[in-house]
Amino acid sequence: xxxxxxxxxxxxxxxxxxxxxxxxxxxxxxxxxxxxxxxxxxxxxxxxxxxxxxxxxxxxxxxxxxxxxxxxxxxxxxxxxxxxxxxxxxxxxxxxxxxxxxxxxxxxxxxxxxxxxxxxxxxxxxxxxxxxxxxxxxxxxxxxxxxxxxxxxxxxxxxxxxxxxxxxxxxxxxxxxxxxxxxxxxxxxxxxxxxxxxxxxxxxxxxxxxxxxxxxxxxxxxxxxxxxxxxxxxxxxxxxxxxxxxxxxxxxxxxxxxxxxxxxxxxxxxxxxxxxxxxxxxxxxxxxxxxxxxxxxxxxxxxxxxxxxxxxxxxxxxxxxxxxxxxxxxxxxxxxxxxxxxxxxxxxxxxxxxxxxx
Numbered sequence: 001x002x003x004x005x006x007x008x009x010x011x012x013x014x015x016x017x018x019x020x021x022x023x024x025x026x027x028x029x030x031x032x033x034x035x036x037x038x039x040x041x042x043x044x045x046x047x048x049x050x051x052x053x054x055x056x057x058x059x060x061x062x063x064x065x066x067x068x069x070x071x072x073x074x075x076x077x078x079x080x081x082x083x084x085x086x087x088x089x090x091x092x093x094x095x096x097x098x099x100x101x102x103x104x105x106x107x108x109x110x111x112x113x114x115x116x117x118x119x120x121x122x123x124x125x126x127x128x129x130x131x132x133x134x135x136x137x138x139x140x141x142x143x144x145x146x147x148x149x150x151x152x153x154x155x156x157x158x159x160x161x162x163x164x165x166x167x168x169x170x171x172x173x174x175x176x177x178x179x180x181x182x183x184x185x186x187x188x189x190x191x192x193x194x195x196x197x198x199x200x201x202x203x204x205x206x207x208x209x210x211x212x213x214x215x216x217x218x219x220x221x222x223x224x225x226x227x228x229x230x231x232x233x234x235x236x237x238x239x240x241x242x243x244x245x246x247x248x249x250x251x252x253x254x255x256x257x258x259x260x261x262x263x264x265x266x267x268x269x270x271x272x273x274x275x276x277x278x279x280x281x282x283x284x285x286x287x288x289x290x291x292x293x294x295x296x297x298x299x300x301x302x303x304x305x306x307x308x309x310x311x312x313x314x315x316x317x318x319x320x321x322x323x324x325x326x327x328x329x330x331x332x333x334x335x336x337x338x339x340x341x342x343x344x345x346x347x348x349x350x351x352x353x354x355x356x357x358x
Contacts (some may be wrong), residue, residue, distance in 0.1 A: 004300065005121020032124055036113055040262055045075045047261040050308075051315055058319040079254070087250035090153060097151035102162070102248065102255035104144030109262040111137050115191050116269050119279050119300035123192065130191035131183055134270055134318025135176055138225075141263065142168045145234070147255070149244040163283055163326060164234035168225050170333045175221035177341035181214035182207070182274040183347045191273060198277035200285060210348035215275045217337055217344070222267035223314050224329070226260060230321040266312055272306035279303040 011031075015024040025242035049064065049072070056063025064071030089095055115130035118124040127133055142165050149161020183189060185207050186197045199205075203211050211222060224231035235243030245256045283291045324332070 004119045005043050007120060013042070033357065034109055036124075039113070040110070040258065043265050044258045044260070044261055045079065047265065047311065048075045048078070048257075050311070051261075051318075053311065054315045055319050058316075080096070081317060082250060082254040085250040087252050088247075090247045092153040093247065094151040096248075097147050099252070101148035101151060102252045102259070103145045104147060105259040106139055106255050106262075108137060108141045108144065109259050109266065112263075112266045115291070116266070116274065117191050117195055117278050118303055119298070122300070126190065126192050129189045131179055131189045131194070131274075135179060137173060138263075138266075139168075141259075145244050152244075152247040156241045157244050157246045159245070160234045164227055164244060166326075167227070167231065167234060169331060170330060171221040171231075171337075172226040174217050174333060174337040174341045175225060177338075177345050178214040178218035178221065179270075179274060181210060182347055184345070184348050184352050185211070187352075191278075195280050196276040198280050200283055202275065202277040202280070202282070206277040207348070208351060210344050210351060211275065213340065213344045214348070215271070217341055219313060220273055220337065221333075222271065223317055224262045224333070226267060226314075228260075228264065228314055229318040230323050232318075232323060233326050233329060264314060265307065268307045268310035269303075271310050272303065276306045276310075277302075278306075334351075 001232055012024075012028070015027055018024070019027065052063045052074070053071075062071075064074035067074045067077045076211035086340055089098055112134060114125040115123070115127055117126075145164045145168075146161045148166075149157045149159075152158070182194065182203055186194045188194060188197070198206075200206075204215055206209075207214075227234045235245065245253055248256060279302050281291070281297060281299070281302055283294060
């Protein structure tokens with residue numbers, strides 16, 4: 001299979017042969033930071049355009065079609081507009097926390113990129129507790145949202161932030177239990193080992209019914225965690241103007257907007273890694289010919305293909321289901337998803353102990 005490991009190894013060997021170890025390490029860090037920022041910028045442009053095109057297709061209309069061929073550069077024009085807009089800070093706001101909040105949200109999103117395996121041999125940090133790292137760091141995003149809502153000195157912002165806090169804390173439980181389901185089947189928290197365990201089949205297929213249940217709950221829970229419709233009560237326009245980022249403008253608003261789409265990409269990347277094999281091709285048991293053909297497709301194509309499929313699924317939710325009320329949202333988690341997740345975890349533990357999975 002085509003791998004990026006040779007490229008990364010060549011760059012590392014050249015750096016350490018040319019510079020002393022400290023300088024080489026610093027240059028490596030600089031390259032990683034530059035690549036992460038580039039990825040963020042490109043994903044922001046692509047995902048916003050994808051959202052608008054998907055929405056247009058589902059509503060039987062054209063969507064952006066003026067700037068560039070088929071409206072391809074519409075999001076670029078929107079970004080330039082946001083860069084040129086003045087960033088306002090309302091009177092009575094806590095200026096330090098108000099300005100810090102969007103950066104907290106973006107930093108958390110950047111930290112979550114570290115353990116994700118984008119392709120075979122292409123991973124920033126293959127930490128042995130990768131899954132735990134992701135669940136722990138993702139919990140910090142709510143701090144930035146609460147900070148933004150409180151520091152804005154606006155009742156709509158505060159209500160949106162409190163809703164978002166309750167929503168994220170609630171749905172983290174179901175998302176975490178769904179992830180633990182795959183950890184139980186794999187026996188490891190390391191992302192690379194979870195991907196390697198799916199060499200003869202993705203866990204969604206070989207984990208039986210508990211894996212399918214865990215996948216469905218995971219998709220619902222992460223949709224709620226990222227404040228996406230039909231769970232977008234934290235920024236419900238009809239009730240709260242724009243929720244926790246009502247008072248933000250210019251690039252500070254753009255950072256919140258970008259962080260939302262980056263978080264969608266990250267949760268879908270984690271879902272693709274745990275349930276759909278990450279960069280691993282589709283292999284079916286002893287079908288050697290079929291498996292060999294699948295190996296010709298580069299691993300990076302497999303990873304981004306699966307991730308964008310899940311992103312499309314989450315966008316499909318937005319333009320299909322009406323927004324839930326706050327009581328319906330919390331009832332769904334505490335009365336339905338959490339009990340089902342707990343029972344499902346017990347069931348998958350029995351299956352793992354008895355070795356009933358494929």
